[in-house]
Amino acid sequence: MDVVPVAPGSESSWERPPFSGDIADGFIWGRGTLDDKVSVLAILEAVERLLADGFAPERTVYLAFGHDEEVDGPEGAAKIASLLAERGVELEFTLDEGGIIAHDIVPGVAPPVALVGVAEKGYLALKLRAGTEECGHASMPPKTTAIGRLAGAIHRLETNPMPANLAPPVTDMFDRLAPEMPFMLRLAVTNRWLFSPLVTSRLSESRATDTVIRTTTAVTRISGGVKANVLPCAAEAIVDFRILPSDSIASVTAHVREVIDDPLIEISQHGLANEPPPVSDVDSKSFQALQTTVRQIFPDALPAPHLVIAATDSKHFTGIAENSYRFLPIRLGPDDTGRIHGTNERISLQNYSEVIRFYVQLLLNAAQS
Ligand SMILES: [Zn+2]
Known part of the structure; x- marks a missing residue:
């Protein structure tokens, strides 16, 4: 399982050595704790737990772990996807990294937002x-x-x-979050036929929002x-x-x-x-299962569809998957986003156990009728 390197010279800025995996102060520290070893280990923990409990899925579940995601996945995900295609496998959906649980990141929305990626650039x-x-x-x-x-x-x-093009899934995200927004913002985003140029120019002002339009x-x-x-x-x-x-x-x-x-x-x-993959369905049964799982495990968070601005391995599965979703429920605040590919990458023990519980619950919700 690959991770990005630690920038040479930055090692001493880490509170714990970057490849130590130290558990201290309520956190697991090190490269991969947010991106993406957390996901591999949490999936394996979830599956082992379900197997120990005697759980037998009623449908086939594939666990696909690429080892070269950070360099576009040519030898990992791409080969896995082509082998599955050769075998005639058709997937109802894939779930990969991408969206996160955003704390104080989405402007105008107070509760945490579970950003479920339904598209990527x-x-x-x-x-x-x-x-x-x-x-x-x-x-x-x-x-x-x-x-x-x-x-x-x-x-x-x-x-x-x-x-600029204000279009799904970004508009779907606004529609889901509008009830939480302050009045003027809500008025503008829910009346896009009238306010579209205004909303677009506001979104253009910040790099973080310009990139989604x-x-x-x-x-x-x-x-x-x-x-x-x-x-x-x-x-x-x-x-x-x-x-x-x-x-x-x-x-x-x-x-x-x-x-x-x-x-x-x-x-x-x-x-x-690579061409942008098709936008996945936000009304599908699999999206609903994801959304239900988010509500069960993260009752404080609002699930919303999301456009992932980075590339993920899920694009390799486009040809064999009906829908591709991108969501790894790590909780990130404004102070945490720089830890991904940066210094002091860490995950709280509490969040790690939530991630495991999320995968357990998703398998229960999606792998049996
Ligand atoms: Zn990465």
């Missing part, structure tokens, strides 16, 4: 390349250099983001030039896009070409890309 990276024959000595420069041309293209991309554009790498007095013959940049379910690799690429509007900038795909 797709992924695309594009390489922009500005080449020029007017390179060499910098003492006789052309009006526009390769670097200047590339900079212009990047500027146009950043100032012309992909259009549009395909994001992030320039992550740039290179060009080796010496102060030499004009480079090419400059390159990499741009990272997280694709909204209503967009696609083709629509994002078309937008980029149109906005850059410069035939001298070569645009090509960089590395692996």
Whole structure:
């Protein structure tokens, strides 16, 4: 089971050594305690407990643990899914990581929210390349250099983001949470036909909410030039896009070409890309079983559908699963989100036992009629 590394040099900032698994102060400490060893161990604890109690599911339950999720799952989840497909297995639903129980994170909503992921964003990276024959000595420069041309293209991309689209499952989330919101907010989100531009522009103001209403554009790498007095013959940049379910690799690429509007900038795909998986059904029996389980184990939390902005392994199962849900009931507050892939990753003992009880209850609810 893989985890992300601990950033070299950050080890001493951990209150407990990052790979110790220390149990102290009511927490289990270390890499993987939130993402995702917690899930593997809680599932195994739940299953062992049910087996010891003599539980026999009336339907088939597969436990699929990939070992390379953090690098997109090509040898783990992808191979598991293709083996199941070869065997003709059809899954009613998959449950993977993704959504969490958010404390004081959803604006305007006081109770904790159980964010059950029903969709996730797709992924695309594009390489922009500005080449020029007017390179060499910098003492006789052309009006526009390769670097200047590339900079212009990047500027146009950043100032012309992909259009916002307030759509399911984000609107489903608002509908479920509206009763908890303060009056003005509730009025706006429940009357979207009237207030849509207003709601959209409010959501755009914060990075955390802008990302759920549009395909994001992030320039992550740039290179060009080796010496102060030499004009480079090419400059390159990499741009990272997280694709909204209503967009696609083709629509994002078309937008980029149109906005850059410069035939001298070569645009090509960089590395692996994946289309956003289809949005799963929020009225299915399996979603209801999940929701019921959340209510039983986390009576303080409001379940709501959610768009996961990171990639999960569940995309590999799209072809064989009717629905894909993404939910791991770790409780996170504003102070905790940085622990995932960060420093001082930990889970409270109480939350860990809740996670185990959640899987026990879900198997009881979903694996027998
Ligand atoms: Zn991770």
